[in-house]
Amino acid sequence: xxxxRVDNPADFPPQEDTVERLWTPQRMTxxxxxxxxxxxxxxxxxxxxxxxPKKSDEDGLIAxxxxxxxxxxxxxxxxxxxxxxxxxxxxxxxxxxxxxxxxEFEKATTLAMKVMETVSRPxxxxxxxxxxxxxxxxxxxxxxxxxxxxxxxxxxxxxxVAQTRTMPILLSDQRxxxxxxxxxxxxxxxxxxx
Numbered sequence: 001x002x003x004x005r006v007d008n009p010a011d012f013p014p015q016e017d018t019v020e021r022l023w024t025p026q027r028m029t030x031x032x033x034x035x036x037x038x039x040x041x042x043x044x045x046x047x048x049x050x051x052x053p054k055k056s057d058e059d060g061l062i063a064x065x066x067x068x069x070x071x072x073x074x075x076x077x078x079x080x081x082x083x084x085x086x087x088x089x090x091x092x093x094x095x096x097x098x099x100x101x102x103x104e105f106e107k108a109t110t111l112a113m114k115v116m117e118t119v120s121r122p123x124x125x126x127x128x129x130x131x132x133x134x135x136x137x138x139x140x141x142x143x144x145x146x147x148x149x150x151x152x153x154x155x156x157x158x159x160x161v162a163q164t165r166t167m168p169i170l171l172s173d174q175r176x177x178x179x180x181x182x183x184x185x186x187x188x189x190x191x192x193x194x
């Protein structure tokens with residue numbers, strides 16, 4: 001028979017512990033909705049990256065419009081502040097961009113990083129393109145480059161345990177902050193404001 005260990009209650013942390021709390025009150029609007037009211041992927045067959053620029057910047061979650069490309073918030077962000085650079089033209093691969101589109105596509109990516117640095121001061125970035133459905137592109141028919149700001153310690157147990165990512169800011173508020181920074185910084189990058 002093994003000995004049973006009894007821990008002394010005085011050895012446990014007091015009520016005021018050192019655990020950090022992540023407050024995300026805006027998620028309550030999602031939690032309290034009925035399952036029929038929860039957002040789902042769009043039912044329309046129209047490409048979301050072709051539809052976005054037809055809307056107002058606020059409704060389309062567009063943070064910046066250039067001549068050949070635009071920056072749009074990701075509706076299903078990997079991390080807070082995740083946006084994408086998309087060409088207006090409906091092409092699936094980077095090899096299909098002409099020189100002017102390609103230049104602005106990459107220049108806008110560096111501008112997006114500077115915008116994120118100004119607004120949120122991340123510690124690093126994930127930047128990437130999934131080209132083709134087999135490569136993991138959610139919208140394979142329309143090229144888009146992900147620009148994801150990262151902070152030390154930004155990953156926690158929520159995505160693993162609860163299949164949930166916590167976002168401490170509403171997409172519309174993040175878009176507004178980015179749009180303001182894009183407007184200030186775009187001229188320094190010799191990129192137009194459409």
